[in-house]
Amino acid sequence: MKKRLAAVLTGVFVSSFFFTGCQASKGLETDELKITQYKEIEVEQVEKPAEITDEEVDGYIRTMLETNAETNEITDRGVEEGDTATIDFVGKVDGEVFDGGSAEGYPLEVGSGAFIPGFEDSIIGHKTGETFDWNGKFPEDYGNADYAGKDVVFTITVNHISESVVPELSDEFVKSVSEKSKTVEEYKEEVKKQLTDQAEENYKSQLHAAVWQKVLENTEVNQYSKDEIKEFSDRMIEQYKSAAQYMGMEYEDYLEQNGTTVEDFEKQVEDSAKENIKQTLALKAIAEKEKLELSDEEFEKQLKKMAKSYGYEDVDALKEAAGEEDLKDIALYNIVVEWLAENCIQKAS
DSSP, rough: OOOOOSSOSSSSSOOOOOOOOOSTTTTTBSSSSSOOOOOOOOOEEOOOOOOOOOOHHHHHHHHHHTTOOOOEEEEOOOOOOOEEEEEEEEETTTTTTEEEEEEEEEEETTSSSSSSSSHHHHHOOOOOEEEEEEEEEEEETTEEEETTTTTEHHHHHHHHOOOOOOOOOOHHHHHHHHOOOOSSSHHHHHHHHHHHHHHHHHHHHHHHHHHHHHHHHHHEEOOHHHHHHHHHHHHHHHHHHHHHTTTTHHHHHHHTTTTTTTTHHHHHHHHHHHHHHHHEEEHHHHHTTTTOOHHHHHHHHHHHHHHHHHSSHHHHHHHHHHHHHHHHHHHHHHHHHHHHHHHHHHEOO
């Protein structure tokens, strides 16, 4: 599933900043805001990823094999453990059908433990088309106290049986799931690199988030633009009004259904607008102060990273999903936060 793509930062960018001097060498101050410190920010140490083990590689490959399993219908034998039996069943307690005790066309993986003890075992050996009664008993600690410890009779019909056939790990399988590898050994190396890259990306994401949050805590906006707050708020409110209309509801009723009132929601929207404006101003100020420019070459490089990270087929697909300005916002954010992380201090808790 593609990750939801949203601009990390919103608002109207101020075209230029007049630096009036720093409160300290590790901070900055402009006409719009003051950051007491952004260089050498101290954050809690983020644990670096351990080396990927062979067991982790095998586990990933096993998941891939199971994902590519084929389903075969069984017609020449009875149900076996591990099969999926599609069944109808009717349960009775004291001769009466009870709520939640009946279903039609229920796909049951036999051995999964989804039903009370004995139910699934009773299906083993029965063939497609067979109907039988099973006499069982609810456990003493059953979740519904009305049935706990009581005898129960289920009338069960086996509609059809299927089994999942997991492919073997072979060069042929590798070629079917990988564009890079042709052999099992090559595929294991590919998977190890993929898992290593993912672990490193997770590490960076945690560190970047911690550093950026610390910068925002150190940031104070001198005065918010009322026009920018209104622009952001109007856009957000309009989205909720459209959602309410789509659901056939009034805006007020839609918000109430989501646990809030118009007054509280629009106050939250205003707070979100201010937070976004603060992020935008802080980002641009640091970028300008440290001369972190988003060149055309760097932008293209960032687009490739974003397309891969957000699950898009290529850069063109990414560009179709988001406006250029939003993508530039994210790209510049990535550059600035990377710089902040490289210049932060991690302290063991």
